[in-house]
Amino acid sequence: MTTFSELVTSIISDLRQGGFVKDADELQHLANLALDQTLLADTRKDALKKIEMRCHVKWLGDLYLPHLSQKEWWGKLEKLGRSTKKQVQAI
Incomplete structure (x- = not known):
């Protein structure tokens, strides 16, 4: 099973590869906050x-x-959404 961290890293990589650097940076920032x-x-x-x-x-x-x-x-994105909900419950 893929972890929240792995999923978000994969999606950030996809965004960068697609040229959506600003979105990737925002997502990275939010992930850093969420995991701190x-x-x-x-x-x-x-x-x-x-x-x-x-x-x-x-x-x-x-x-x-x-x-x-x-x-x-x-x-x-659907997987990340589900994983995010689980993360919220774990806090």
């Missing part, structure tokens, strides 16, 4: 909620990545 054990739980949960919002088809799902089919891309 020294931060307050509310800060981490807020970062995770922002990541989950980006997994929507009208946000990152709207981007065209030439190296992935739409189905593959949406599948990855």
Whole structure:
């Protein structure tokens, strides 16, 4: 099973490969906040909620990545969305 960290790293890589550097940087920043054990739980949960919002088809799902089919891309985002929810519950 893929971890939250592995999923987010893979999606950041896909975004960079597709030329969406700003989105990749934002996602990296949010992931760093979410995974930082020294931060307050509310800060981490807020970062995770922002990541989950980006997994929507009208946000990152709207981007065209030439190296992935739409189905593959949406599948990855769906997995990240589910993983994000689990992370929130674990905090």
